[in-house]
Amino acid sequence: MTVVTKIDPPYLRIVAEIRRRIADGELVPGDRVPSTRQLAREWNVALATATKALTALSQQGIVHAQPRVGTVVAAVSPMARVAGPVRRSDGELTRDRIVRAAVEIADAEGLAALSMRGVAARLGVATMSLYRHVASKDDLVLLMADAAYGEESYPAEVPSGWRPRLELGARLLWTLYRRHPWLPHLSSLTRPVPLPNLMVHAEWALSALDGHGLEPTTMLNLHVLLYSYVQGIAVNLEREAQAEAASGLSEDEWMDTQAPAMDAITASGDYPTFARVTAATADGYDLRLDELFEFGLTPLLDGFAVLIDRA
Numbered sequence: 230m231t232v233v234t235k236i237d238p239p240y241l242r243i244v245a246e247i248r249r250r251i252a253d254g255e256l257v258p259g260d261r262v263p264s265t266r267q268l269a270r271e272w273n274v275a276l277a278t279a280t281k282a283l284t285a286l287s288q289q290g291i292v293h294a295q296p297r298v299g300t301v302v303a304a305v306s307p308m309a310r311v312a313g314p315v316r317r318s319d320g321e322l323t324r325d326r327i328v329r330a331a332v333e334i335a336d337a338e339g340l341a342a343l344s345m346r347g348v349a350a351r352l353g354v355a356t357m358s359l360y361r362h363v364a365s366k367d368d369l370v371l372l373m374a375d376a377a378y379g380e381e382s383y384p385a386e387v388p389s390g391w392r393p394r395l396e397l398g399a400r401l402l403w404t405l406y407r408r409h410p411w412l413p414h415l416s417s418l419t420r421p422v423p424l425p426n427l428m429v430h431a432e433w434a435l436s437a438l439d440g441h442g443l444e445p446t447t448m449l450n451l452h453v454l455l456y457s458y459v460q461g462i463a464v465n466l467e468r469e470a471q472a473e474a475a476s477g478l479s480e481d482e483w484m485d486t487q488a489p490a491m492d493a494i495t496a497s498g499d500y501p502t503f504a505r506v507t508a509a510t511a512d513g514y515d516l517r518l519d520e521l522f523e524f525g526l527t528p529l530l531d532g533f534a535v536l537i538d539r540a
Contacts, residue, residue: 239274243282248291251302258304262292265342277346277356280334284351294337299470322354324362328372332409335373339471340411345369370415371424377409379426383433391537392530394437399459402430403522406463410470413463418453430456442540451533458529462522 237245247263250256263271268279283300286292293303330351335343345366349356363369381401388394406413416422434452443451469480495504507514 239272240278240282240285243268243272243274243279244285247282247286251291256302258302260302261299262286262302264299265338265347275346276342276344277350280342280344280347281350284353294333299337322352322358322362324372326352327359327362327369328376331369332373332377335411336409339467340370340414341471343370371422374412374415374422375424375426377405377412377426378424378430380408381405383429391437391441392534395434395455395530395533396526398430398433398437399455399526402456402459403463406459406466407519410463410466413460414467418457418460438537441537443537447536447540451536455529455533458525459522462518462525465518 247256256262262283265276265279265283268274268282269276272279283292287294287300290303292300295301327348331343331348334347334351343366345359345363346356348369349359359369363372381404383397383401388397421427431452434455435448438448438451472483494500495507498504
């Protein structure tokens with residue numbers, strides 16, 4: 230007589246392993262669990278399968294997505310840890326639901342982890358059902374970007390003066406990029422993406438520069454320069470998250486590994502100015518992107534003021 234042993238699907242085996250690590254104390258509340266890419270490599274499964282596993286854990290309340298960090302262990306009770314899978318029911322599948330799910334994946338895991346199969350797994354639907362609402366992954370990404378750019382709006386009462394208006398516009402964009410680190414990677418300056426909600430930000434900047442005697446080309450150049458300044462710093466948000474996920478080291482931990490090489494460079498005598506300046510920073514130089522953004526915005530707009538005063 231042949232005995233047939235039931236083998237759980239791969240995603241359930243991943244779920245069981247993560248739950249075991251939590252139950253054994255290997256992972257505690259707040260700890261980051263392996264990303265979809267890490268799980269896919271470890272278990273030799275597709276990204277969609279890994280996404281389905283994390284989604285099941287999230288539906289059980291065991292983990293939750295934390296923007297700019299990833300998926301982390303939630304503060305759950307022992308009963309929640311042994312609970313069976315709970316299928317989320319959010320009603321009828323719509324384009325908005327698909328976009329929201331895709332944004333959640335990109336926020337937690339990065340745009341590279343996004344796939345139609347992964348979105349379908351997160352929603353608990355068949356992959357092909359997504360295509361009744363979204364033509365392709367490329368179209369989905371554009372919808373995601375347009376939704377993200379539209380999350381914040383400008384006040385009906387416009388600030389007085391071009392500078393406060395440009396400062397507000399720059400900081401609003403920075404807020405969106407902070408919330409969605411994948412967003413600044415979607416387009417280049419030379420190949421802009423014509424999204425309605427992105428044009429809202431362009432309109433705000435150009436209207437702030439309008440009426441000051443600037444040539445149209447100069448207005449466009451200043452708008453692009455300000456946008457590229459915010460975007461150029463913001464792309465490092467996602468790059469740092471990717472580097473941390475790949476190396477397993479925080480920014481400070483990675484810098485510690487570079488200390489011997491940096492000490493050798495400064496001690497060589499070949500870079501005296503660099504050695505003197507870095508030695509003069511008592512606690513070392515900590516590059517903080519939020520502080521750098523604010524620091525650079527002031528001299529950038531000081532330069533704008535020179536051109537506007539001359540017009």
